[in-house]
Amino acid sequence: MATDQEYPLQLRDISLGYTSGGNTKTVASCISASLDRGGLTCLLGPNGAGKSTLLRTLTGLLRPLAGTIEINGSSLESYSSSELSKLVSVVLTDRFNLPDMTARQLVALGRSPYTGFWGRMSDNDEREVDEVMALTGITDLAQRSVDTLSDGERQKVMIAKALAQHTPIILLDEPTAFLDYPSKVETMSLLHTLAAERGKTILLTTHDVEIALQLADRIWMLGNGVFVDGTPEDMMLSGRLAEFFCSSAITFDASTATFRIALPVSERIVTISGSGAAFNLTARALRRTGYRVTETDSAALPEIMATDQGITLNGQPVSSIAELLQKL
Numbered sequence: 001m002a003t004d005q006e007y008p009l010q011l012r013d014i015s016l017g018y019t020s021g022g023n024t025k026t027v028a029s030c031i032s033a034s035l036d037r038g039g040l041t042c043l044l045g046p047n048g049a050g051k052s053t054l055l056r057t058l059t060g061l062l063r064p065l066a067g068t069i070e071i072n073g074s075s076l077e078s079y080s081s082s083e084l085s086k087l088v089s090v091v092l093t094d095r096f097n098l099p100d101m102t103a104r105q106l107v108a109l110g111r112s113p114y115t116g117f118w119g120r121m122s123d124n125d126e127r128e129v130d131e132v133m134a135l136t137g138i139t140d141l142a143q144r145s146v147d148t149l150s151d152g153e154r155q156k157v158m159i160a161k162a163l164a165q166h167t168p169i170i171l172l173d174e175p176t177a178f179l180d181y182p183s184k185v186e187t188m189s190l191l192h193t194l195a196a197e198r199g200k201t202i203l204l205t206t207h208d209v210e211i212a213l214q215l216a217d218r219i220w221m222l223g224n225g226v227f228v229d230g231t232p233e234d235m236m237l238s239g240r241l242a243e244f245f246c247s248s249a250i251t252f253d254a255s256t257a258t259f260r261i262a263l264p265v266s267e268r269i270v271t272i273s274g275s276g277a278a279f280n281l282t283a284r285a286l287r288r289t290g291y292r293v294t295e296t297d298s299a300a301l302p303e304i305m306a307t308d309q310g311i312t313l314n315g316q317p318v319s320s321i322a323e324l325l326q327k328l
């Protein structure tokens, strides 16, 4: 049984929200959870659910309306900002102007908890900066002015800065938001590796649900004030994931861990048989264009065979799925 000391970050009965002018807006309440050491946790939920609010509360930027947050068994407030900067690094989505600062200089700011009053970088600090820039694939951007970077490039620089800070806990708000698909996967894989191989405790918010389901050790979900957590597989098996994200227009296929757009059911029926990618993609194209696809033989229906050797319609070969759809 894990003791409190073994959880780097623990939430006890947290209520989240905003207070202004004597009015309180509660976003979610009664959240109790903990982050596992050396684990990647992804916080999912629909727009406006409170993901950023929870993340900002964990960083100390917002005070919880109720409850306590503990880091290594001591309350968040008991740490000085200097102590916290060696324990927790944070990547937020805020965009700020940094005229005349290069990408490397921004990453080097991550070393500031260790560089003393004058901010003088040692050889070791320089090496750390080079290493995290290589790790995040931004070495080529080193001398670029931060203000000229694309959103995705800037996002990678901010992640590198957090890594340069060398903290056991890393909190990131939508780190994959502006990235193209391969970069999303690369970034999540990098965070997964940092958790698994370097023992970092990482929490991030994301809308990239399918990537999170493949790479996260744990999923936290927040929606309509309800918070649940568990392994991705338990979330899928229990139907909790579908409860949070599915509607009449979207279904979740737990066996393939993918979301599907629910298409209108059609009276136009085709029979399809075959195997492999050609079979799956042909069936998919038929459903998308309004056919009801059956695998039951019936001589009365257009009959399609799709295998990696080719596609036939009623025994006649067709050269592509486009030609098949045209001839149907």
Ligand SMILES: Nc1ncnc2c1ncn2[C@@H]1O[C@H](COP(=O)(O)OP(=O)(O)OP(=O)(O)O)[C@@H](O)[C@H]1O
Residues within 6 Å of the ligand: 018, 025, 027, 045, 046, 047, 048, 049, 050, 051, 052, 053, 054
């Ligand atoms: N400063 C604020 N004062 C009052 N309400 C706020 C403030 N910031 C956010 N909110 C509200 O709190 C709720 C949660 O917002 P939050 O940004 O945490 O959601 P989110 O899950 O991160 O959303 P998204 O996925 O769209 O980024 C929303 O209703 C939002 O309008």
